[in-house]
Amino acid sequence: MATQISTGTSELRDITKMERIGAHSHIRGLGLDDRLEPRANSQGMVGQAKARKAAGMILKLVQEGRIAGRAMLFAGPPSTGKTAIALGMSQSLGPDVPFTMIAASEVFSLSMSKTEALTQAFRRSIGVRIKEETEIIEGEVVELQIDRSLTGATKTGKLTIKTTDMETIYDLGTKMIDALAKEKVTAGDVIAIDKTSGKVSKLGRSFARSRDYDAMGADTKFVQCPEGEIQKRREVVHTVSLHEIDVINSRTQGFLALFAGDTGEIKPELRNQINTKVAEWREEGKAEIVPGVLFIDEVHMLDIECFSYLNRALENELAPLVIMASNRGMARVRGTKIRSPHGLPVDLLDRVLIVSTKPYTETDIEEIIKIRCEEEDVKLTDSALQVLTTMAGQTTLRYALNLISTSQMLARKRKSDKVDVEDLRRSYTYFMDEKRSVEWIKMQEGSLIFEEISQAEAGREESMDF
16 A cells, blocks of 8 residues: 555555566567668667568568468577567567467477467467457437436436437447446547447547636547437457467366366367358458468477478468477487577478577677666666676676676675676675686586486487477
8 A cells, every 4th residue: 555544643655556567568569660670779679680581571571461371490509689679670570460479398398289279379379360340329418317216226317418410319228328427528628439349449539618617627639529329330440460369169167168277288170160250251351361470489499390280280271370489500300309500300400480689799798798787777887787798708698788787786785876897706606607607617526416318329319209
């Protein structure tokens, strides 16, 4: 609670908005201009100009609906912005185009098969834009009269509503009166009522009533009184994913199954029926398919069965754009003894557009550190920024970014609002990076418990699936 009431004086506390800061919460888009040329530092994106431009070109094709059933692969060393570019793409797509992001290990589950998990991910990434005609009542409220019974149990009323051309009186029931009261509708408001659902929307106040009151709220919106007839037919467009249609039709609780989360396996017969129905809607002009994007991170963790499914699924008529990310070089394809580039089978690699990401330059690293400091509300001294940039080059970028928040805690402990070199050095001694961790293990010389594996056992493990 914001206010604490005590017997003495009342104590007031400021309410601050709490927002979780994630690893990629600073990404707002791809940072491209109108000609799809990458800006040096924009929308949280720094460097990787070639990869960002390639992503922008693919994004343009997605928005035009010309790239469904294609696949692309972001390949590069760790900490080179593969996931960041994918998230930038999702931010640029807009709310109407579905974007699904999964890690390859999510596919392996006890509750459903691998192919079912991938099918659900695919169908989450395909939107159906459904067009419906609905009747609405739209006009300016002239008078709202509500009569209550002596007990207050029943309520009746009359609503007088007008446009510039006509005026009508409607009888109101209890539900409609409650809906109008919830929206705080008064005389002079311009409202719209959906006849099918009974939803009341307040569009604003009429300009004719603008002089009725001396004081108005800052958020008061004035609109013109509607013209023409009070009852109108309007086309409403809403987008749902194929997976949502699957769940609603496969569960007894219908729409509530989406919130329960227990979707389980869905029968292929039901999906075929839904595909046929959607195809009918498309022919009748009631619906439109919106191919979205499916992003699979750490794709080398999938096995040969999943890759076989992807090969087939990409050829399907209802297929989204599949974007994959891998930081492997030559690696074994899981479930086989075959070594292949990026840990993907050669036949799948032949289908994908491969975009490479390169390690960041020192200037790029400095810019990324500045952006992350702004995001985490941390101030660095110039010397500390230089030291952290050098540290990121010698260790990894992720390690350097992790030291920002720990160093801020140490700076606060010594009552400083800025992080200095001294705080970074102390954090560096407390937390080891990967290279120092390997050196430390070598120095232990038997203090730790080591598991020795013979060459025969190692070869046998390589031949196993997992």
